[in-house]
Amino acid sequence: MEYDKSVLNRLKRIEGQIKGVIGMMEQGKGCREIITQLAAARNAIDRSMGVIVSANLEQCVRENVEKGEGTEHFVKEAVELLIKSR
Numbered sequence: 001m002e003y004d005k006s007v008l009n010r011l012k013r014i015e016g017q018i019k020g021v022i023g024m025m026e027q028g029k030g031c032r033e034i035i036t037q038l039a040a041a042r043n044a045i046d047r048s049m050g051v052i053v054s055a056n057l058e059q060c061v062r063e064n065v066e067k068g069e070g071t072e073h074f075v076k077e078a079v080e081l082l083i084k085s086r
Contacts, residue, residue, distance in 0.1 A: 001056055010048045017041040049085050053078050 021037045057078040061071045 001059065003052070004055065007048060007051055007055070010044065010051070014041055014044045014048065017044065046085070050082065053081050 017037060018041055021034060021041065024034050024037065057074055060074045064071045064074065
């Protein structure tokens with residue numbers, strides 16, 4: 001699957017957030033500040049996973065509809081991936 005640049009940009013921002021957290025830890029910042037930033041990074045990761053699963057699902061469904069094949073198993077797999085990621 002080919003990934004959209006926006007997904008890669010999301011992940012690069014998350015990478016920057018994580019590097020920022022490491023810097024905060026090295027500076028001895030407080031627990032509350034660090035946990036707040038880690039929670040923000042986790043939420044960004046969750047949203048990124050949703051975007052990736054959604055794009056993959058859309059592509060797979062489109063291809064199978066064009067072939068005249070069923071798509072139910074793709075939807076089920078996408079839901080399972082999202083549930084497993086929690």
